[in-house]
Amino acid sequence: MxxxxxxxxxxxxxxxxxxxxxxxxxxxxxxxxxxxxxxxxxxxxxxxxxxxxxxxxxxxxxxxxxxxxxxxxxxxxxxxxxxxxxxxxxxxxxxxxxxxxxxxxxxxxxxxxxxxxxxxxxxxxxxxxxxxxxxxxxxxxxxxxxxxxxxxxxxxxxxxxxxxxxxxxxxxxxxxxxxxxxxxxxxxxxRLIRCSDFYSKLGTERYDAQQNIWALQGLAAWARGSSWAAPLKRAVLFMMNSPIKKP
Known part of the structure; x- marks a missing residue:
């Protein structure tokens, strides 16, 4: 040996x-x-x-x-x-x-x-x-x-x-x-990602995802209601491929 x-x-x-x-x-x-x-x-x-x-x-x-x-x-x-x-x-x-x-x-x-x-x-x-x-x-x-x-x-x-x-x-x-x-x-x-970098990136992605959820919730609230403008708002969001359904 x-x-x-x-x-x-x-x-x-x-x-x-x-x-x-x-x-x-x-x-x-x-x-x-x-x-x-x-x-x-x-x-x-x-x-x-x-x-x-x-x-x-x-x-x-x-x-x-x-x-x-x-x-x-x-x-x-x-x-x-x-x-x-x-x-x-x-x-x-x-x-x-x-x-x-x-x-x-x-x-x-x-x-x-x-x-x-x-x-x-x-x-x-x-x-x-x-x-x-x-x-x-x-x-x-x-x-x-x-x-x-x-x-x-x-x-x-x-x-x-x-x-x-x-x-x-x-x-x-x-x-x-x-x-x-x-x-x-x-x-x-x-090909290898340092663990600390991965978890930092994961935290950033979670933060961005939460911001997107809040933004969608804001859009939904903006398009709600029964005023004359509400149907128009929902139609605009639909044309923008928003998850808000067309009325």
Whole structure:
């Protein structure tokens, strides 16, 4: 077992919450919309100048408030002494639900953390790509696209055990020259909404909704009555697509 793997095993159980976000799946007519809680967690060995650091972005499972040990998680373990990082989990990166951009959002947050902490020159320990994580050519291409879109290079063998690179890799490794060659797009980073921003926005929307209710109530009161002008008022509101019915 490598020193980074040993450090990961030790540090992942001590990781504590740093920030909380929300992930909302894009609205599509043929899919159920899901909102997940995302935790950014961190731990380290040593205080002032840690030798090892661990950081992960993980989301709750759909329909629950629970985190899975491996699913819906992207992590990185850092050795500052050798200036090397290792992405995880080492078994596979598996997202639930699939195809909604959750994996991209979590990976982007991890890469962004590395960049913000000035680890661009650090080397990357190769991560494993295994045929056990894909069941079809379509899944293989989607898996490989996922890593390549962030700047990883893929090397290994195809289904005929021939050396291959890029999208054709079935079994092999993903890596990059340095952390600085990886990229986290602003679109992927924006997929996560900070909880404090969400609740602030929610409060604003509730306030606006209440103001609209009061405005509609005012219009209804304005159009009530039996005076000669009341029918004309109601007709004007009807032509303006108001909820007030035409008399």
């Amino acid at each position: 490598s020193k980074l793997k040993q450090a990961e095993s030790s540090l992942e159980n001590d990781a504590t919450l740093r920030e909380a976000y929300l992930f909302e799946t894009p609205h599509k007519a043929d899919r159920t919309q899901v909102m997940l809680i995302v935790a950014l967690e961190q731990s380290q060995q040593g205080e002032a100048r840690p030798n090892y650091e661990y950081f992960r972005a993980r989301a709750t499972m759909p329909g629950t408030a629970q985190f899975h040990k491996f699913g819906n998680c992207v992590s990185v373990t850092v050795c500052h002494h050798s200036k090397t990082v290792m992405f995880g989990p080492t078994s596979q990166i598996q997202m639930y639900p699939e195809g909604h951009g959750l994996g991209r959002a979590l990976m982007a947050r991890v890469i962004d953390w590395l960049h913000r902490n000035r680890m661009q020159t650090y080397d990357i320990q190769p991560g494993l790509l295994s045929s056990s994580t894909v069941n079809s050519n379509k899944e293989r291409v989607r898996r490989n696209h996922f890593y390549m879109n962030f700047g990883f290079a893929l090397n290994g063998t195809d289904s005929n055990h021939q050396p291959v690179q890029g999208l054709g890799v079935l079994n092999g490794h993903f890596t990059a020259t340095t952390v600085g060659s990886l990229n986290a797009s602003s679109e992927d980073l924006k």
